[in-house]
Amino acid sequence: MxxxxxxxxxxxxxxxxxxxxxxxxxxxxxxxxxxxxxxxxxxxxxxxxxxxxxxxxxxxxxxxxxxxxxxxxxxxxxxxxxxxxxxxxxxxxxxxxxxxxxxxxxxxxxxxxxxxxxxxxxxxxxxxxxxxxxxxxxxxxxxxxxxxxxxxxxxxxxxxxxxxxxxxxxxxxxxxxxxxxxxxxxxxxxxxxxxxxxxxxxxxxxxxxxxxxxxxxxxxxxxxxxxxxxxxxxxxxxxxxxxxxxxxxxxxxxxxxxxxxxxxxxxxxxxxxxxxxxxxxxxxxxxxxxxxxxxxxxxxxxxxxxxxxxxxxxxxxxxxxxxxxxxxxxxxxxxxxxxxxxxxxxxxxxxxxxxxxxxxSAPPVDDSGTGTVTPAERVTGHPLPPELTGGRWVTEWGWDLIMATLCVAGLVVYLGWVRRLARRGDRWSAGRTVSWCVGILILFWTTSGSPSVYGHVLFSAHMIQHMVLAMIVPIFLVLGAPVTLALRGLTGRKDGSRGPREWILILVHSRWGRFVANPIVAAVLFAGSLIVFYYTPLFSWSLHSYVGHLWMVVHFTGAGYLFANALIGIDPGASRPSYPMRLGLLFATMAFHAFFGVALISSETLLVPEWFGLLGRPWGPSAIVDQQNGGGIAWGIGELPTLVLAIVVAVQWSRSDEREARRKDRQADRDGDAELTAYNDMLQKMSERDTTP
Incomplete structure (x- = not known):
């Protein structure tokens, strides 16, 4: 070892x-x-x-x-x-x-x-x-x-x-x-x-x-x-x-x-x-x-x-x-x-x-499944959780060990890189560190807390889990700039082997990496996969299979990360569009989410009826009403992260203009405002040409 x-x-x-x-x-x-x-x-x-x-x-x-x-x-x-x-x-x-x-x-x-x-x-x-x-x-x-x-x-x-x-x-x-x-x-x-x-x-x-x-x-x-x-x-x-x-x-x-x-x-x-x-x-x-x-x-x-x-x-x-x-x-x-x-x-x-x-050897716990089996246990394999209340959003936990391990590793590795930079005298923004930690903690709660527990029995809770994974967690992770930190904190190898830094560079600069990081492709993945997931057997697969559930978590978190990084990130990737185009992409995806939410609100057809319709749940609204509530959540929750993204894009746009103005001022100080002088000379020549018979 x-x-x-x-x-x-x-x-x-x-x-x-x-x-x-x-x-x-x-x-x-x-x-x-x-x-x-x-x-x-x-x-x-x-x-x-x-x-x-x-x-x-x-x-x-x-x-x-x-x-x-x-x-x-x-x-x-x-x-x-x-x-x-x-x-x-x-x-x-x-x-x-x-x-x-x-x-x-x-x-x-x-x-x-x-x-x-x-x-x-x-x-x-x-x-x-x-x-x-x-x-x-x-x-x-x-x-x-x-x-x-x-x-x-x-x-x-x-x-x-x-x-x-x-x-x-x-x-x-x-x-x-x-x-x-x-x-x-x-x-x-x-x-x-x-x-x-x-x-x-x-x-x-x-x-x-x-x-x-x-x-x-x-x-x-x-x-x-x-x-x-x-x-x-x-x-x-x-x-x-x-x-x-x-x-x-x-x-x-x-x-x-x-x-x-x-x-x-x-x-x-x-x-x-x-x-x-x-x-x-x-x-x-x-x-x-x-x-x-x-x-x-x-x-x-x-x-x-x-x-x-x-x-x-x-x-x-x-x-x-x-x-x-x-x-x-x-x-x-x-x-x-x-x-x-x-x-x-x-x-x-x-x-x-x-x-x-x-x-x-047979373990002491009896896994034979003998005894009375409730409808929820027959469908989901778990006992039905207690009725969802405000306090149970904090107290109910259903541990996902793989995701919990990834979250702990994400915190340990990120903070280790920050400590490594500090040891050699390099500075890393405390705000980015806090943003990354908040994003990881929200991801941990979403995958091992009440959204995971109730997401298997309530469509509305599942939609909360989905929206948090796709639209809230990625914003904090992107603002943490993990790829930039990794490239600064990891040591490159010169003996012909590939370490984490080499693999990150290969992934970022590969054709596939540049393709999925393209803002248009990222927007299509972010919005289009929503329809593909819920109106194909993929949704049923994510409910019936633990592997499918993991795929859902990774896919929507990754798609949200790529989209947020194309809008507000500083990590390397595909060329980012102009700020007006970023706002256009953002509002287009917001409209798509609103359309999806309205479609669920007005729908009378239950998604995956063999799952949500057979749980025998004695509390809460009916399955179809709960699904319609989930549509309202998709519409409502999607607006808040979109507004946050729009504000961040606007702030970055303003700062970009300020940096450009300061750059031009410094250039003018160095060359005696040669650009303005040249422009005035051009106008003077044009005026003389127009007034000459």
Whole structure:
């Protein structure tokens, strides 16, 4: 893991020395660590009793597919987790850590991409094996049963769990094929999205998927899987990249170990936080209460947390004793690093084994869904919240862990950049800092507070959430100028790798970035997507699927940001239009929002009736009246941000005129008002020409 706070990382990352030979012998213990990690993982599964897992039916009958299936399934599941980790970790190292061009020849980058492709291929094959064994275990059917093939076909086509596993295998196979074909970091970035999508699907197959904490369980499991995968797979990829001939230059030369480890350790720190926080949240969901700690599931969870603490101690040892000394040319820090890395891989394998054992064990919380189910629970998967009152806009919370994590990270990173500028004596506006913090806090409340809770049962509350995301949050974020701050606060790299600053510049100056930042395109996305979203199946998708809900949040916040940045932003982007045209675009979108609101107010047709019409809500207005109220909110709330934008545009217009006047005054002082003199001379000549016979 090599936890690393960033202080030494900054100085190491700034070094531009070419790759040099590292003294010392090859780290054979790292090669031995991989099989040892797998053995330790399987031992943890064995001790947890996962090899004896069998399913019981509602009448008490036990379904057992035989010992071969019971023993193979935990093994294959453990290998699935490890192959997933290698794939995602190799992608992250290739994209953010390893140099891909001059002055390095990119050998480490290419090797990491090959590792990612091989890991994805193994992932695809192992998921297919897991699919077969999972169905045999669930159905209690032996693999040699003559009807097994037909039943398996029904499982992968009719059952959601089977379809999800098949989709994961297809995405992993596609990721492997593309990864072995791409050669550029941009191509690798697009390919990595396939792996992220597969991880998201993997997160939807965990425990508590059918509980009242469905979205929280999925989001926490996704963060847990992604953090652990980058952490484990990144360390394993380091061993693959730095294994081989130690040439001092030319074809096959490896990147500098000190710089690579420093960058990876900064990433590992974030992974440690993600894994720890998401693990605690998952444990709270599945345990239900502290008294459940005494159960076998609770004991396994405590063991996993203890192993995580051990990894934290080893990471601190890396930070304190190894990373800072890797700049030296002696062999001792290098050997110490690889020994600690090998120990980490073994402990990580044990953590993976305990994770598989946890997934194979029934949690204390009953997720079977027995008992009386209300109409709201049948439709939304959640109990109906209490009647909405003024006070409950503040007191009701429904945590979205992914968005909450992004909000916290946004605050920490932004304030860290401001602190970095202050340390070197640069000034950053306090008003911009306050604006960014306010925007992030509003975004946090909108996605995890009452707008999120009631937005699933009231169209009017959903419309409030939408308008705040699209029209209020972007104004504060744009006035915070995050891109400008990032370009000033981040250090550029000169060793051929791409860090956050390089990726930001590539995104801003790419054809796609310039296209979506164009004021006309941004206005069309901002206004047009409103109609497309609500009058197509996208609205239903955002209600029925957590992924669709996340897409809605990201899309409308991003569209609002692009539009606001085209009007009042200072961040780099497409050329901004003149101030009169900005006001014209603003009032055109305001009219479009007003038209949309009036259409909802006058409509007698319920949007997504299978959702809002079947909730059985005993309080509040009827579904159609609530939808009409939502139209009034879309019309009314949209006016206030528009007025604010118009005022800001007018103020910027006035200041621009003042700056232009001051510039002309300074120019006149420098050249003796040459421009006015030339203009008067021209008028004099014209007058003389007109009066001459």
């Amino acid at each position: 090599a936890l690393y706070p960033g202080r030494v990382s900054t100085s190491v990352a700034q070094r531009t020395a070419p790759a040099r030979s590292q003294p010392g012998r090859r780290p054979w213990w790292v090669v031995a660590a991989a099989p040892i990690a797998i053995v330790v993982a399987l031992a943890a599964v064995l001790l947890a009793g996962a090899f004896t897992r069998a399913f019981a039916t509602a009448d008490g009958a036990v379904l057992d597919a035989g010992p071969w299936v019971r023993y193979s399934l935990p093994v294959v599941t453990t290998l699935v987790e490890l192959s997933l980790a290698v794939t995602l970790g190799a992608f992250v190292l290739a994209l953010f850590v390893l140099p891909s061009k001059e002055p390095s020849d990119g050998a480490g980058f290419r090797r990491a991409v090959v590792v990612a492709g091989a890991g994805a291929g193994a992932w695809a094959v192992l998921v297919l094996a897991q699919l077969v064994l999972e169905y045999a275990n669930i159905a209690g059917v032996s693999l040699s049963d003559p009807s097994f093939g037909n039943q398996l076909g029904v499982f992968v086509t009719k059952v959601e769990y089977g379809r999800t596993l098949l989709e994961i295998a297809v995405l992993a196979a596609l990721c492997s094929t593309v990864a072995l074909a791409v050669r550029t970091p941009t191509g690798v970035a697009w390919t990595s999205l396939l792996a992220v999508a597969a991880v998201a699907l993997q997160a939807s197959t965990g425990h508590a998927a059918g509980s009242n904490s469905h979205e929280l369980a999925i989001s926490s499991l996704f963060l847990h899987l992604a953090g652990a995968a980058v952490w484990i797979g990144g360390l394993a990829t380091l061993g693959a990249v730095f294994w081989g001939p130690r040439r001092s230059g030319g074809r096959g030369a490896r990147p500098d170990l000190a710089s690579v480890v420093a960058r990876y350790s900064a990433i590992a720190l974030w992974c440690f936080v993600l894994v720890g926080v998401s693990g605690v949240v998952n444990g709270m969901i599945r345990l239900g209460s502290l008294s459940a700690v005494e159960t076998r599931y609770g004991v396994l969870l405590l063991v996993k947390l203890a192993l995580l603490a051990v990894l934290g101690v080893v990471g601190y040892a890396h930070r304190a004793f190894v990373v800072g000394r890797l700049e030296r040319a002696d062999a001792r820090p290098v050997r110490l690093f690889w020994r600690l890395a090998a120990f980490e891989l073994v402990v990580m394998g044990a953590v993976s084994g305990v994770a598989v054992a946890l997934a194979s």
